[in-house]
Amino acid sequence: MSVNDTFVGGKRKPYRRGWGRDRVAGTLGSTALGVYVGFIALWMIFPMLVVILASLEGTFDISLIPEKLSLDSYAQIPQSYWDSFWFTLWISLAATVVALVVAVPAGWALVRGRLRERRIISNLVLVPIIVPQLILGIALLGLFIPLQLKNTFLGIMIALTGLNLALAIRFTEALIQGVPEEYELAAQSLGAGRFTVFRTVVLPVIAQGIIIAGLFIFMQDLISFVILFFIAGPSTTPIAIRLFVDIVQRGVLPYAVAMACVLVYVALAFYAIVAFIFGPKYLTGAPVSRKG
């Protein structure tokens, strides 16, 4: 059907709702968009599905119709893996909490302090993320050996906290910029000192955003690899490094795949908790509601 079909003898047919040119183009467009989005979703979910399926089948020879699913490979996860897993979980939690405790007041001060050098500072803070972690790892190794921090809980925590601070300060800055300054001025005029303003108004208003920022940072730590590769040791092995070393030495074993899946489950569980507490819109929309 061409455009001309709608004209007969120079007289225009009465307009009929239906498959006009625009309608066809619109349908094609939205179909294409749907397919595109579908592919992206598949692209992101596919690896996760493969690994989870493999962990249940105990092999990477995945058939589309799985014959036997079992939790055997989970049962085979060795104790050393679990040690690494819990070690990683605790150290990530600690490094996230420490980073937030430092970063939230710092971010507030950066935004509201009206420092002329603020742009420079908030960009400097990003350096640990921008610089390849390889460089940081080597530098930290050089620093930690004389300080005897290599292969210690504290050393790894310091390294992770450094990375976390960068993200946490940036998150906080963005969150506080979303809070109208009038909230703080109002609280001040009502009799609150600066610290009280921060505690009673700023913190509660950005709390949800901060918790979600914390979740992202925590997950980053959970799978942090490059920087820790240099400073970890036999008694302090994060799970990502444990898996890598084992896979290099012994190949992809079913229980290694199962362990990787456990990390996926942890991530999903945290998302679920946040979604449950704050409602799903806080995972998708703006972290701070602007509606006052």
Add this chain to the structure above:
Amino acid sequence: MDTARSAAQSVRLEGLRKEFGGSIAVKDVTLTVEPGELVTLLGPSGCGKTTTLRMIAGLLPQNGGEIFFGSSRVDHLPANRRNVGLVFQNYALFPHMTVSQNIAFGLRMRHWERERTATRVAELLSLVRLEGLGDRKPSQLSGGQQQRVAVARALAFHPSLVLLDEPLSNLDAKLREQVRLDLRDIQRETRQTTIFVTHDQDEALVMSDRVVLMNTGVIEQVAAPRHLYLRPETEFAARFIGANNLLAGRVVKGAVVVDGIEGAFGSYSVPDGAIDESVWLCVRPENIDFFAQPPVGSSPNPRVGATVADIVFQGSSVLVDLDVRGVGVMRAEKSAILVGDIKVGDSIEVGFGGAHIVARTAA
């Protein structure tokens, strides 16, 4: 009523000044607000009214001058120690607190006991007619209700002074008219010394005991609304308040001669500051008189021929644009009943009875 209620205090500004990076935002503002008075800072945006308000509240440090509440100087005190109730344009209600918690915030900061706080919050909820909504979150209220919560929060702790920063500009037109009367009633009931900032002259005229007209950081005129409206003292005031028609003229031997009009207007003295005895003759739209025929005998004021250029019916009144001979277009506003059956294109005679003059100053 709560026993801790403090007597209303006066506010005195002495040569208050503020600069932002070299440009002067507020220049030597001196003003006294009497106890219990409602004074409006009125002016176009950028005239320094909000800056002045924020300096009084302690949210902006001044570059010069002094601020007194009663007899005590307060300009060295931080905002949280000035005991000022502040209402913001966007209300700035704390979104994570209920209405009651918002109202009680100032009391909490002052460590009021729980029972006394509850009593006071209930008192304020009833003052602003929000009984029963204390447990709502601000986001569950309409704009008008949020505005009243903000007012209640600012009044709760018996402030020395209440400051309102364009509190009506986020409301729709109909609600605004109601709320400004409500605000005026609340102020009359509580007798709190109040400074109100607005760019809306109607708001200023309706609500204030006195209006402080500001322009480019300077006070142009301080007067009661009626006086400001009928007798603007500066060219800016004459142009800003109402829709004055300004005719360029000169004072000659105690009478005003307007370029293009034969005859002289009444007896006037040359106002202070007039250059070359040049003045503006201000004619309010409602002070233009219409005459069907030329005058019989002599009249104290000259009459001029005019052609009706346009007529806009607005309900109770009618706007008539007149092409006045020798002067140009002037706008008249007449009661719909009095205008009669004038049509566009009619020739009539007009006179300017209630005119007054202000000095023409060098631009």
